[in-house]
Amino acid sequence: xxxxxxxxxxxxxxxxxxxxxxxxxxxxxxxxxxxxxxxxxxxxxxxxxxxxxxxxxxxxxxxxxxxxxxxxxxxxxxxxxxxxxxxxxxxxxxx
Numbered sequence: 001x002x003x004x005x006x007x008x009x010x011x012x013x014x015x016x017x018x019x020x021x022x023x024x025x026x027x028x029x030x031x032x033x034x035x036x037x038x039x040x041x042x043x044x045x046x047x048x049x050x051x052x053x054x055x056x057x058x059x060x061x062x063x064x065x066x067x068x069x070x071x072x073x074x075x076x077x078x079x080x081x082x083x084x085x086x087x088x089x090x091x092x093x094x095x
Contacts, residue, residue, distance in 0.1 A: 017029060
């Protein structure tokens, strides 16, 4: 818990995003939404980390734990259903 508090304090002090390297792992400490968009929007960052193996034990294979190829394929199928123009037709129902 002390490490977490230390990292949060650095974020407040420096007021910008930064990287932390622990042994051979790099962690991104993101403090601004625009930085998060850059990191999460890049397709090279889609590869799942080691933590997903832990979640896969009880979540099985799904969107969160699936590999990049499977996730990309499912996303391409679902995206048109949630397009803004498609959802406009249902605004009266939602209201």
